[in-house]
Amino acid sequence: MRFFLPKIHHDHTSFDALARLYAETKELNFNKVEIDLRETYWFDADMCAAFGAILYSLGDRLNKVNIIHIPQEVETILSKNGFLSHYGRLTIPDRWGTTIPYQRFDVEDDHFFANYIEDELLHRDEIPDMSRELLKKFRESIFEIFSNAVLHSRTDLGIFSCGQFFPKKDQLDFTVADLGVGIQKNIKDCTGEKYTPEEAIIWATEEGHTTKEGNLPGGLGLKLLIDFIDLNGGCIQIVSDAGYWQRKNRTTKTERLSCPFPGTVVSIEIKTSDTNTYTLTHEIDAEDIF
Template sequence: MSRFQLFTLDNSYLSYCILADLFYISSELGRQTVELHITDFASGNMCAILGLLGSHLEAIGSELSITSNRYPVVRTLVGNGFLRQHKREHTSREDNRAISYRKLRPADSKYFNLLFAQDLASAHAAAGSPMGDDLLLAIRISTAELFANTQQHSQATWVYSCGLFFPEKGRFEFTLADDGVGIHSSLGGELSTPENHSDWLLEALRQGATSRKDLPGGIGLPLILQLLRLNHGKLQMVSGRGFLHWDTSGFQLATLPHPFPGTVITLQLNSLDSTRYSRLIQKTLKAQ
């Protein structure tokens, strides 16, 4: 058994650097159990990446074990169903604010949209500080687009997703990860220097850039970014060694120490926002 310790599993660049190291090191370990011990904090949406890591290890004959001595960490991983899917027995009640951890085939887009809508409705009902109907619809359209993009161009075998609604903080987070070819390949590019990885993430957000060719549906990442601008939200993208973070202060690009398999995209939205999204939604539906 190999044991790795992670103090905090969150959306930070540091967490992604540590996970990139873990992907790289575990590939060289051979068949064994890889234990990831989380000592302090785990953000529920990051379970999508843990699922990607678990499948990565299974493909080389290894196994992922997640442990923690901190009740809040275990509660998070139990609440969204992640530990249950990894055959961990528990008696704790699941968190109805969670968007459940899912591992689906790319062809399961309709199934994903249905399950996500059910989870979002449950989380919204339990919130106490409800989101507006426009924002709820915008979230559903955006997550459906992320999954559709994966289905159409990633060449992935599996798609992993998870999220959480923080009504007390006015925040909604959702992450989708796939084990596909990565953004650079889907856009037809070739990676050169490590810095070039982040350039392809930025290219994917450029107005007019699309991985779709003669395929119906989809609004593209540029319109999702427009939604996040209106909402004062945040966006993160990881693929290869590229790391991109966007918020209202602008873009931040960075390079990871080792490549991430596939693509990871995280949306963070301000759930207290009362902006009317009608025009953007109409534009979105016309694009589809």
């Protein structure tokens, strides 16, 4: 069976295209599946996280996945970040060092993920000059996203990540996708409340809201991320089930996808030229924390 993909940017339209790919293939088992990219003239590299998650679920159902008719430029991008090496091709050297490789993690791989981020993102010479404070905020944000997936996804299939620098645009994109139960189901199981997919994402972004089990408070991670993105001037998108949520220029918008995505995706766009100091408005006394 053959499926076609359009151009893939990290936006609502492309998340919708990937969700449709999932919808069209989710019943397939033991099949030969061809993903035809002849019309995919652009592929935002960080979207490999979401694309890879869908292809991984196909492989998990013992389908044979083959990616065909890849335009040259897209093939170069997806070879540099190692994505195509998962589908029988070679990884080619990333001469300019602008890719953050595509990688899959299990939920127990916290330390492996931490090392990946340190090695591939923070300790490389090619990383754009970011202020010390921005770099710290950025790495905290990435770990918050991963922790969120670890704590909430309830997946055995893994967590997928990928990123890309755009030196000329002073921009860094990073996406984490999981094949978990999604935010809507988590809330339903935790509170009994049935929200629409978009409402569920809004719920999860409210400070103090958590679906963690047991005696563990939570519900700060996404709020911290949003606060950072608001200051940085970047963008954050969350896709879960059929919900799409975007925060940009301190404005939130939600939309519905035509089909559900099989898990949750968090995608951030960081302005690396940001010179905000992120200093606190008042000194915090260590004696006055508790």
